[in-house]
Amino acid sequence: MKNFSRQRTLVLETLLKHRDHPTADDLYREVKEDLPQISLGTVYRNLKKLAENGVISRISVPDSPDRYDPHTGMHPHFICTGCGTVEDLPDDITVPEIRGDSGWFKGREIHGSVFQLYGLCRKCGK
Amino acid sequence: MKNFSRQRTLVLETLLKHRDHPTADDLYREVKEDLPQISLGTVYRNLKKLAENGVISRISVPDSPDRYDPHTGMHPHFICTGCGTVEDLPDDITVPEIRGDSGWFKGREIHGSVFQLYGLCRKCGK
């Protein structure tokens, strides 16, 4: 991943312009305007490689294609099970706030969640 | 969804026994021990219906089949990739705290995370 091909550069730049979380196909259609011969497979291949190298991140949603996110740090997402939209949540939310229907969650219905961190505990981390 | 078939009951009961997040296929194999003629399609159909009715929830993760979760509320976990231990996280942790290596996370190494909420956005929720 040292020298980016025209295709990889374009896929990445197109994603970086987004403030939302587009699908591979969204990006494919956009990139095709600049590089009409690009194939969907190439878009997938590059998104995969970029995600593996930590340049971007990939978000999965039930009943909807995966989405890609230029923001790679740890940050919480809200995923609408109605329309599949992915929204970023404020960093400082807490579980009691989510449960309590206050703040950001006022008027939003929460059906479920996953909140898991992977790492090494004190014993294993030494 | 008023009267549960034997199949639906068994799928739900099997999921409820789990403390982790099994895939449809995991559940299929378990349920088949009690009801050998059950089909994978039926397991999928029932999981889908149960999730639509808010009885259980469905979780997607990149590069892996969807998982199902009997819990309705938020339940943050820390999973040690060294020894597999699962620890409960305090409800009031925030992302800045996780990033900042303070509080609960002092001295613990975080490799990855999933923090996603599922629900209806304001547009879909009305």
Next chain:
DNA sequence: ATAATTGCAAACAGTTTGCCCCTAT
């Protein structure tokens, strides 16, 4: 009789892969 649900298999959607060609070192 009606409505819901099953097992099976085929269909489907999103994603990945194999192949061969093309470009850049």
Next chain:
DNA sequence: ATAGGGGCAAACTGTTTGCAATTAT
């Protein structure tokens, strides 16, 4: 000439759906 992609289409995987048969009310 070697390595790394690209384009295309076929393959693969997880999930859904159509259908005829079955079950419960």
